[in-house]
Amino acid sequence: MSSSEFEAVIGLEIHAQLLTKTKMFCGCSTKFGSEPNSQTCPICIGMPGVLPVMNKNALEFVIKTGIAMNCTIAHFSRFARKNYFYPDLPKGYQISQYELPICQGGHLVLHTQDGERVIGLTRIHMEEDAGKNIHDNSDKYSFVDLNRAGTPLMEIVTEPEIRTPAEASMFMRKLRSILRYLGVCDGNMEEGSLRCDANVSIRARGELALGVKAEIKNINSFKFVEKAIEYEIGRQERVLLDGGRIVQETRLWDVATGVTKSMRSKEEAHDYRYFPEPDLMPVVVSNEIIETIRATLPELPEDKVKRYVERYKLPLYDAELLTNEQQTAKWFEEALVNGVNPKAVSNWMMGELMRLLNENNLPIDKCKVSPVHLTELIALIDKGTISGTIAKSVFEEMFNTGKRAEGIIKEKGLVQISDEGSIDKIVEEVIQKNLKEVERYKGGEVKLMGFFVGQVMKLSKGKANPAMVNDIVKRKLDGKATDE
Amino acid sequence: MAISEKEVNYIAQLARLSLTDDETHTYLKQLNDILLYMAKLDELDTSKVEPTCHVLGLENVHREDEEFPSLSKEEALLNSPDKNDSFYKVPKIIE
Numbered sequence: 001m002s003s004s005e006f007e008a009v010i011g012l013e014i015h016a017q018l019l020t021k022t023k024m025f026c027g028c029s030t031k032f033g034s035e036p037n038s039q040t041c042p043i044c045i046g047m048p049g050v051l052p053v054m055n056k057n058a059l060e061f062v063i064k065t066g067i068a069m070n071c072t073i074a075h076f077s078r079f080a081r082k083n084y085f086y087p088d089l090p091k092g093y094q095i096s097q098y099e100l101p102i103c104q105g106g107h108l109v110l111h112t113q114d115g116e117r118v119i120g121l122t123r124i125h126m127e128e129d130a131g132k133n134i135h136d137n138s139d140k141y142s143f144v145d146l147n148r149a150g151t152p153l154m155e156i157v158t159e160p161e162i163r164t165p166a167e168a169s170m171f172m173r174k175l176r177s178i179l180r181y182l183g184v185c186d187g188n189m190e191e192g193s194l195r196c197d198a199n200v201s202i203r204a205r206g207e208l209a210l211g212v213k214a215e216i217k218n219i220n221s222f223k224f225v226e227k228a229i230e231y232e233i234g235r236q237e238r239v240l241l242d243g244g245r246i247v248q249e250t251r252l253w254d255v256a257t258g259v260t261k262s263m264r265s266k267e268e269a270h271d272y273r274y275f276p277e278p279d280l281m282p283v284v285v286s287n288e289i290i291e292t293i294r295a296t297l298p299e300l301p302e303d304k305v306k307r308y309v310e311r312y313k314l315p316l317y318d319a320e321l322l323t324n325e326q327q328t329a330k331w332f333e334e335a336l337v338n339g340v341n342p343k344a345v346s347n348w349m350m351g352e353l354m355r356l357l358n359e360n361n362l363p364i365d366k367c368k369v370s371p372v373h374l375t376e377l378i379a380l381i382d383k384g385t386i387s388g389t390i391a392k393s394v395f396e397e398m399f400n401t402g403k404r405a406e407g408i409i410k411e412k413g414l415v416q417i418s419d420e421g422s423i424d425k426i427v428e429e430v431i432q433k434n435l436k437e438v439e440r441y442k443g444g445e446v447k448l449m450g451f452f453v454g455q456v457m458k459l460s461k462g463k464a465n466p467a468m469v470n471d472i473v474k475r476k477l478d479g480k481a482t483d484e
Numbered sequence: 485m486a487i488s489e490k491e492v493n494y495i496a497q498l499a500r501l502s503l504t505d506d507e508t509h510t511y512l513k514q515l516n517d518i519l520l521y522m523a524k525l526d527e528l529d530t531s532k533v534e535p536t537c538h539v540l541g542l543e544n545v546h547r548e549d550e551e552f553p554s555l556s557k558e559e560a561l562l563n564s565p566d567k568n569d570s571f572y573k574v575p576k577i578i579e
Contacts, residue, residue, distance in 0.1 A: 020549045021549050021550070021551055022549050022550065022551050022552070026552065027547075027550060027551050027552025027553075028551075028552070028554045029551055029554065035557065035570070036557070036570040036571055037557045037560050037561060037570060037571065037572070038554065038556070038557045038560075039554050040554055040555055040560045041552070041554050041555050042555070045555075045560060053545060053546065053547045054545065054546045054547065055546070055547060055549050056546040056547060056548055056549060057548075057549035058549070059546065078537065083498075085500055086577075087572070087574040087577060133577060134571070135576065135577065138576070139576065140575070140576055141566075141573045141574065141575065141576055142573075142574050142575070142576050142577045143568070143570075143571035143572070143573060143574075144571055144572040144573075144574060145570075145571060146560070146572070271498060273498070276537035278537065278538070280545075281538060281540070281542045281543050281544065281545045282537070282538070282543050283543070283544060284543045284544055
């Protein structure tokens with residue numbers, strides 16, 4: 001058996017931190033990066049006799065996500081204690097959900113190279129985060145910061161329906177985009193607001209039974225989702241091809257070496273002894289509540305993509321890129337005025353605008369160029385006032401100064417030269433300076449045409465109308481060729 | 485439904501307790517007595533009764549997402565058997 005005869009079966013478990021101001025069961029702040037152990041109270045550090053009370057927004061955020069991901073919202077759900085000991089878990093149990101999660105089923109649609117792929121969800125449930133253990137500073141001790149303990153999370157579990165590392169990373173990107181549109185999670189993977197564990201197994205192509213899986217923990221970037229799963233698939237293939245067996249285990253993705261390492265074997269299998277949380281009352285969600293929350297949903301990226309493709313005739317690629325972030329989509333839509341060609345706007349946004357934003361590390365809503373100002377620039381190109389090449393430098397100036405295109409063009413004298421006489425003169429000058437090349441052109445080296453056009457554009461400081469330059473250069477060279 | 489010595493030891497291990505042989509036997513007997521007592525309930529026909537977790541009949545007890553003052557770092561760490569200026573200290577956890 002060779003490696004191409006295997007197929008991978010991948011399921012993801014994603015933890016998303018809910019964007020609430022306070023923790024799940026107490027009023028402590030959820031702000032990231034504060035002084036260690038400065039955001040705790042008797043409830044989240046597990047003092048005896050305290051009573052947790054559910055954060056209303058956290059609950060609504062999960063229902064909102066469930067609606068957006070086509071889940072069935074449970075009319076009745078409850079919380080459970082998951083019991084285990086670890087220093088970052090002050091109570092000795094985590095409040096989570098077990099047999100009755102808030103959301104069940106659902107799916108997310110991916111547009112892959114092989115067409116549409118619908119990835120099913122198993123469930124979305126709520127749980128509280130643990131604190132943070134720091135291991136690096138000492139050989140003898142670990143240090144515990146409980147600021148994060150009790151932060152509300154939702155765990156999104158997919159069906160094992162993902163087949164490639166690329167699909168897994170695409171799923172994560174799409175999910176992040178939806179969560180950000182909904183305003184329920186900031187999606188910041190570096191700060192750990194969005195984390196992902198991957199269950200990976202392989203089986204012979206065509207086989208229906210699942211192979212033994214390994215769970216890869218704590219993958220914290222899109223790039224690593226892909227790399228970690230890719231590595232793990234390769235590792236499992238090598239084990240099987242060598243006649244070995246896959247062991248069910250938890251593995252940790254090691255960024256430094258680019259491999260997954262066995263973490264703990266299932267010998268010390270966990271026995272979480274889930275039982276219903278007696279301190280929290282069940283959650284009852286009526287259809288009315290669901291509909292009220294549904295009404296607050298924004299237009300989601302998937303619907304925007306459809307609209308951009310159908311109504312604005314954009315390629316799927318453009319539509320996905322422009323709708324990935326809500327602010328980008330908003331910018332695009334605000335630019336669609338004065339009969340501008342949507343594809344022209346899209347090209348400018350995906351090209352120059354995104355490049356400059358990235359270079360300056362600037363979010364689009366802080367951009368000095370307004371959408372309407374971009375349409376003015378596009379109109380000036382369409383009218384032939386400036387060339388496409390000049391437009392790029394004008395745009396950069398707009399980006400840096402916030403000035404409008406027309407002003408910059410006037411100020412710098414960038415208006416396109418479109419009168420025949422002026423261009424003729426420049427072309428003549430170029431020809432006189434490069435008689436050798438003219439000879440070679442006449443000798444059959446027609447690709448030198450590009451050289452002449454380039455020289456003319458250079459001499460005119462990019463202002464000559466390129467189409468006219470092409471015509472005149474060709475006419476002159478060919479004319480001279482036939483003259484003799 | 486009686487439990488075995490092995491199960492008592494397993495439960496002790498989950499609770500991070502080390503029991504002497506005497507203690508194991510004491511708890512074995514006590515736990516079995518409790519289970520025997522609770523087994524009385526099995527005589528009731530509960531096939532038409534919904535399982536319940538609460539007797540209060542309350543639902544949807546929520547709070548607004550509003551900040552409440554936290555403990556100071558010093559107060560939070562006060563009861564800790566081992567700490568430094570900012571953190572709880574525990575024996576090194578090796579993964």
